[in-house]
Amino acid sequence: MSRYTITVTGNHRADSDAIIGYDPPLRTFFLQAFPDESGDDLALWLGTSDREYETLHALHAAALAQGFDFTPLPDDVAARLAADVAAEADRPPHDGPLPALPRHLQTK
Template identity: 75%
Template sequence: MSRYTITVTSDHRSGPDAVIGCDPPLRTFFLQAFPDETGDNLALWLGTSDREYETPEAPQAAARSRGFDFMPLADNIVARLSADFAAEADRPPHDGPLAALLRHLQSK
């Protein structure tokens, strides 16, 4: 899994410790920002489903549609994220009991 720290903004706040990355088991890019005091709940958590975002730019577009934004990623970060994703592109989907439970929960 690759993870890069970025700053995510919304109308009322800025989160300098947000994370964008590639999740090989889910074969998706993800974005996490604005944890609560415990660090457990996030105001923004994208990329939790299999193949949800297949380009590094896709989570940014999804974040914008929810009222969040972040500065464009540096070319070298985009290249590393894309390389990480490509290296895991042929990974088979999870097929165990936990994966079945997650699919069930996501279908509701």
């Protein structure tokens, strides 16, 4: 799983320690930002389901729909995310009982 620090804006504030990345087992991009005071809860957490956001464009659209933005994405982060996805392209899907469990639970 890749994790890169970026700035996410929303609701007239900014989180310069937000995390964007790619989760190979779930085959999705994810975004985490704006932790609460305890650090345990997040105001924004996208990309927790199998194949939820297969492109950065889809992730960006979901963030915008919730009133958050992470563009412009730094060039080096965008390049590393593209490399992360490309590195996973030749791997077979993560099948078996453990990776199948989240997919099974999502259908219920």
